[in-house]
Amino acid sequence: MTDAAPSSISGSSYERLFDIPIGPQHPALKEPALLTLKVEGEYVVGVAVDVSYNHRGMEKAFEYRTYVQNLYLAERVCGICNVAHTLTYCLAVERAHDKDVPARAVYLRLILQELGRIQSHIIWLGVAAHEIGFDTFFMYSWLDREPILDLIEEMTGNRITTSYNIIGGVRREISDALVEKMRRAMDHLDERTKYYLKLVQNERSIRIRTQGIGILTPNDVISCSAVGPTMRASGVAADVRADDPYSGYDTVPFNVITRPEGDSYARIIARIEEMAESAKIIRYCLDHLPTGPILTRLPRRVPAADVLIRVEAPRGELCHFLRSDGSDKPYRYRVRTPTFANLPALARMLTSTGGRAVNIADVPPILASIDPCFACCARVEKVK
């Protein structure tokens, strides 16, 4: 709620500021992270974010493994957006080889990426509803995730960790029966997204907890280098799929969804509309699926190169950097996940300024609205 800024923020009537820790273990957090809130009375006036609780040493581990082994390591950077990570990794290695994958594989990858985006957004929708205190919506949305997971399972053989993208193409063909099934599932999804939109726009308990909460202006998101739906919900049309097209996105027509409001509410609507847009992309790909092989075999040794690949993961821009040196192991591999890029924006949202105040009770919906994933955020430390 946008009550006027308390006078205490500028000229303090409180004698001291208190530190309130949220985390590392807290019911509002699904993963360990520590937010130390500086509060003045009921208002949050500052925040320190500590994400160093999930040390997995991934970047160092990449240097010890071959390119084939690393494919499976990249997949495990993040469970939910594993498709985006394997895609980015494969694109990086293929760029270093300077080879393209067959057209059919490109479209199959694209279909799977959009399916991954839909299931990730549905998870997020449920979690956000849960943080707001609307558990029925949480149950509804997670039920609708099941048909999508069934499609992913039938396409790749696994529900979550798909291992579908491999260096040079994809691992499995898609059957005609599954294509039909996908079309029907997308029709069903369209109905559900319409229902969600109606529900979010009319349900008072959602609007009261999200409208005017966690506002980011277009200037804020640009100066904080925010990414993904967090940025687009503030009216900035930045999408790697459109700005820096990869893996066939330049051949597929789609709209970049933006919302002008810039609050938590806008981020919910933006993600729901993005799901409908993903369904459109999948339909287009199914209609225009090229024929031909699905895999090009590439040598195990990768020529020396510096490659920077950016992919629009469900949470926003994902960036992998590969430096190869001609051997069968990377010299350096760097992963920058969307949550890490959104941390400055999160800190900005959690700080009361001039015209807008942040209550302690607003923290969970604000935190949920960037779709945080701290496991992939803090992946880089050494294997201890």
Next chain:
Amino acid sequence: MSAFDLHTLDLIKSREGVIDVKITSPRRITATVSPGSYRTFVEFLAQSGFEHVVAITGVDTGNGIEVLLHLGTSTVVTVKTLLSPDTPELDSVADILQGIPFYEREVHDLLGVKILNNPDMSRVMLPADWPEGVYPLRRSFVSKTPEPLRKVD
């Protein structure tokens, strides 16, 4: 090669302190600059529309620490600087790019690059009980498998 890439290339070429600049692939430009002119060069890029921070990558090349700053939304310019292996130091650009403090802290944590004039250099990635002066992403650091908690015979 798009017209924008070539235009950016020309723009960067004439800058002071730029050692080398090339287009590596479509929408990817790498500019090598000396550590002394890093700050002014980043300031110039930020004013020319490259204010979106993609990432900072640190690489231990064996004869120094290479810091690569990736900037841009569509075309990404990578600013490459080679720092001395013994005392890697770099000027902070936190006052120019507000999205950058976390990346500067990260490259300090993991590779020991000292960032000059950054107001907050506390740890962001490594845990609080990590020993001082040990940088896990340096080549000299060799990770080892932990001892098992309990031996199974």
